Amino acid sequence: MLSIERLYNFNLKDFCTIKIGGIGKVVYFPKNVDEISYLIKEYGFEKIFPLGIGSNVIFSDGFIDRVFIHTKNLKSYEIKKEKNDFYLMLEAGVSFKTINNIVKKYNLEGFENLSGIPATVGGAVAMNAGAYGSEIFDIIQEVWWVNKNGEIIHSKKEEIKYSYRYSQFQEEGFVYKVKIKLKESDKNISQIIKQHLLDRNKKQPLDMPTAGSTYKNPPNTFAGKLIEQVGLKGYRIGDIGFSSKHANFLVNYSNAKFEDLIKLLTLAEKRVKENFGIELEREVKIVE
């Protein structure tokens, strides 16, 4: 076994933004793509759970018998300039905060609408994260990833399956590195980023542990609006509730239990189905 940094029997609460969860079997922190490939071959992809900041995941209480691969040691990046275009090569663990600093420094256009999402590159590509009418696949050009057999694959954007809050990497592999294209802008990019952050602060419960949007927006409507219309905005079971600021965000009031969270989701899904005939689809990734 390669000597890859790891932690056994670790607290899952420390690896997600909503701060719920029991004990995970093991988490590895590979520092290069060969180590990722090795872990996938050693354990089998079905056993693996890739992990960024954990801002869209919910872990159950108790023991989770999975092998987590965390990207905190994959934070290298390169910047290449060609005329007015900038190409950023980013490893999976690079955070959106780091990208914000780069785009502000060079006044680059293309990332500003995504700037306030708490994400790593790997998690954002897997989820096709998006905001304010943009999504990460708008700027992606190429992805280097490790497939279920542990092979390192290089794919151009045209070869990748993605849609609203979905990419094939959710089932098919581990994102290692991406290339994105941005360009020098005439607009004041720092100012746009600041406005988006102010707007998020107004609309989202950023002062509480949360996992972002619980449900995907159904076609032509908003999940938050439906949850509000069935009377669940601000509704709480034990220490978990739908935020009174944004009904599609779950918030952990202190010591939330996974069991209560599932009761709350079941209630919301039932009420929305009964009232509107709509099946809410979970955006958060639940790991049990």
Ligand SMILES: Cc1cc2nc3c(=O)[nH]c(=O)nc-3n(C[C@H](O)[C@H](O)[C@H](O)COP(=O)(O)OP(=O)(O)OC[C@H]3O[C@@H](n4cnc5c(N)ncnc54)[C@H](O)[C@@H]3O)c2cc1C
């Ligand atoms: C306050 C708040 C606001 C948010 N706002 C938005 C928003 O505006 N728009 C939006 O789209 N999302 C939003 N989110 C959700 C979340 O930030 C995004 O989904 C983000 O992309 C998740 O990134 P992460 O690195 O934390 O991934 P994680 O939460 O760690 O993982 C998410 C999924 O991606 C997979 N994954 C992670 N890394 C890799 C990898 N290297 N290879 C393959 N799969 C991987 C995981 O297995 C999991 O299935 C918000 C969340 C919070 C808490």
